[in-house]
Amino acid sequence: MLSANYQTPRVVVAGRASKLSCNKTSPGRVGKKRCVVLALALACTNVISGVCPAAQTEPALMLVTRPPMGWSSWNSFSNTVDAQVVMDQARAMVSSGMQKAGYEYVNIDEGWWLGTRDSQGNIVVDSKAWPALAHGEHPGDMSNIVRFIHGLGLKAGIYTDAGESGCSMFPDLGPKYFHSGSEGHYEQDFLQFAKWGFDFVKVDWCGGDKDNLDPAVQYAEIGRAILRAEAITGHRLFYSTCEWGKNSPWTWAPGIGGVPAAIWRTSGDIVAPVVAGHEHADRKATFAGMLSNFDQGIHPEAQHTGYYNDPDMMVLGMPGLTEAQNRVHMSLWAISGAPLIVGADLAKLSPLLLALLTRPSVLAVNQDPAGLQAVKVAEPAPGLQVWSKPLAETGARAVLLLNRTGSDQPLSVQLSDLQLQTSMPRITDAWTGEQLNSKEDSYTTRVAAGDAKMLLVVGMERPMKRYEPLPIQGAEAETQPGAVLRQHPVRFGSVEGRGGMMRIQIIYTNPDQVIRYARLRVNGQGATVIAFPPSGQARPGMLWIQAKLERTDTGNLLDFSTDCDPGPILDSISLQ
Ligand code: GLA
Numbered sequence: 024m025l026s027a028n029y030q031t032p033r034v035v036v037a038g039r040a041s042k043l044s045c046n047k048t049s050p051g052r053v054g055k056k057r058c059v060v061l062a063l064a065l066a067c068t069n070v071i072s073g074v075c076p077a078a079q080t081e082p083a084l085m086l087v088t089r090p091p092m093g094w095s096s097w098n099s100f101s102n103t104v105d106a107q108v109v110m111d112q113a114r115a116m117v118s119s120g121m122q123k124a125g126y127e128y129v130n131i132d133e134g135w136w137l138g139t140r141d142s143q144g145n146i147v148v149d150s151k152a153w154p155a156l157a158h159g160e161h162p163g164d165m166s167n168i169v170r171f172i173h174g175l176g177l178k179a180g181i182y183t184d185a186g187e188s189g190c191s192m193f194p195d196l197g198p199k200y201f202h203s204g205s206e207g208h209y210e211q212d213f214l215q216f217a218k219w220g221f222d223f224v225k226v227d228w229c230g231g232d233k234d235n236l237d238p239a240v241q242y243a244e245i246g247r248a249i250l251r252a253e254a255i256t257g258h259r260l261f262y263s264t265c266e267w268g269k270n271s272p273w274t275w276a277p278g279i280g281g282v283p284a285a286i287w288r289t290s291g292d293i294v295a296p297v298v299a300g301h302e303h304a305d306r307k308a309t310f311a312g313m314l315s316n317f318d319q320g321i322h323p324e325a326q327h328t329g330y331y332n333d334p335d336m337m338v339l340g341m342p343g344l345t346e347a348q349n350r351v352h353m354s355l356w357a358i359s360g361a362p363l364i365v366g367a368d369l370a371k372l373s374p375l376l377l378a379l380l381t382r383p384s385v386l387a388v389n390q391d392p393a394g395l396q397a398v399k400v401a402e403p404a405p406g407l408q409v410w411s412k413p414l415a416e417t418g419a420r421a422v423l424l425l426n427r428t429g430s431d432q433p434l435s436v437q438l439s440d441l442q443l444q445t446s447m448p449r450i451t452d453a454w455t456g457e458q459l460n461s462k463e464d465s466y467t468t469r470v471a472a473g474d475a476k477m478l479l480v481v482g483m484e485r486p487m488k489r490y491e492p493l494p495i496q497g498a499e500a501e502t503q504p505g506a507v508l509r510q511h512p513v514r515f516g517s518v519e520g521r522g523g524m525m526r527i528q529i530i531y532t533n534p535d536q537v538i539r540y541a542r543l544r545v546n547g548q549g550a551t552v553i554a555f556p557p558s559g560q561a562r563p564g565m566l567w568i569q570a571k572l573e574r575t576d577t578g579n580l581l582d583f584s585t586d587c588d589p590g591p592i593l594d595s596i597s598l599q
Pocket of ligand 1: 097132133190191227265267291292
């Protein structure tokens with residue numbers, strides 16, 4: 024059903040139609056399988072139109088894991104977290120309507136474990152903080168709280184550190200505790216988390232940082248431990264890494280350890296915990312701090328196929344931000360496709376704050392199935408910014424007009440900056456639902472100082488230009504065209520760029536039951552690992568990514584490679 028809304032089945036069909044013979048001038052394309060597909064397509068055009076299984080050749084937009092939505096104990100409970108806190112918050116997630124709106128993770132952060140292990144190295148927790156919650160349960164068994172959370176139809180998250188000691192050696196409240204990290208126990212701990220039934224794990228970096236470990240190495244090892252734990256228990260842990268962007272995780276975190284979906288922190292904490300009744304209870308989040316985390320979280324080239332930049336838990340609902348600033352905060356996290364992990368005390372959220380957290384049109388932008396991040400497309404004057412998040416629906420963009428200056432200002436969005444054609448677009452205010460009047464080529468409105476307008480724009484896409492893989496040099500005749508293999512990267516050459524971030528549609532096949540991966544490099548620079556979910560054989564899959572392409576006479580070279588056979592079979596890429 025999804026595919027009907029998405030762009031370019033026509034382009035793809037046209038592309039195939041233009042190749043209705045095995046083109047001898049393009050030897051790389053003359054593979055056996057290719058010819059069979061083309062022959063079928065030819066046959067179909069001669070049969071009764073509409074009876075032909077043409078739809079089967081239309082690519083289907085692949086469903087990628089969406090950014091996680093939930094709550095974390097850290098910002099409002101620090102290391103005072105215990106079973107009572109978690110039960111209260113889980114209940115509040117349900118009774119407040121947040122669960123209904125899509126929030127599901129109840130994440131236990133630092134403070135649940137004080138670093139003690141038994142003689143076999145198993146984690147031992149305080150049985151008073153984590154008692155039996157139902158008949159037949161044992162105190163000190165973390166599966167008790169997981170059962171409680173699952174019983175409400177929610178998911179449970181847990182926390183550890185990649186180093187030997189965790190952040191509790193630098194406590195926010197109370198005494199120091201050492202050894203609350205998983206180094207030396209990766210297999211054991213992540214298997215334990217999965218056996219307890221957790222669905223999510225955040226892996227912090229205090230110990231890794233202190234011991235000068237390499238995060239790309241440690242987090243890959245942990246990723247593999249997570250996969251092995253899943254193979255043993257059948258239980259998947261969503262992987263959240265947290266080294267605060269110190270080592271540019273957007274360059275190595277997508278696909279790390281072979282985990283199919285993950286988030287990585289891109290900056291420090293927006294605010295240190297504000298725990299009612301404890302010291303520092305007068306701490307406040309700041310608008311400037313929140314904006315800075317937003318800025319540091321923008322790495323669109325790494326955000327695709329279920330991998331997300333994480334600018335930190337939201338401070339919405341915590342002391343410090345005005346109502347308008349909370350709305351801007353929610354708008355920024357929505358357009359950046361950031362994890363929506365709320366740090367506030369859910370039991371204390373006002374109806375107004377809940378309305379901000381649960382507005383369906385805004386959540387839909389965050390959870391859009393294309394899984395892309397917003398890009399800044401214009402800044403006509405310093406602090407007057409236009410951001411655009413391409414959405415999966417054809418011609419749709421979520422646009423944020425952000426005024427970071429100290430005075431009210433007019434702000435315009437040009438349809439050309441959104442890669443849309445000049446023609447009357449449909450523009451809706453994402454928060455109020457109001458239909459807005461625009462011109463054929465632009466929309467202008469006044470935006471208050473320190474405020475933003477979030478728009479849903481639906482216009483006409485510009486035509487896409489389609490590229491096929493370059494012939495594989497020296498490939499054996501049997502090599503399937505477009506197949507990414509260890510011996511044979513697949514390359515797309517002379518790809519026209521605009522000198523900025525561009526949206527790229529990839530049409531591919533993955534006939535396996537499991538995800539296949541390929542590493543993309545543009546002009547030999549950088550790399551990002553893209554996950555290609557199973558597409559089946561009958562119908563190709565379609566994914567969106569974004570990459571920075573130069574404006575050069577010779578065009579750009581996109582190189583897809585793999586260390587691990589087989590990679591996906593790439594049919595084509597298309598760009599506007
Ligand atoms: C780090 C993380 C926070 C939180 C604390 C716990 O600072 O960035 O999100 O997990 O550790 O100590």
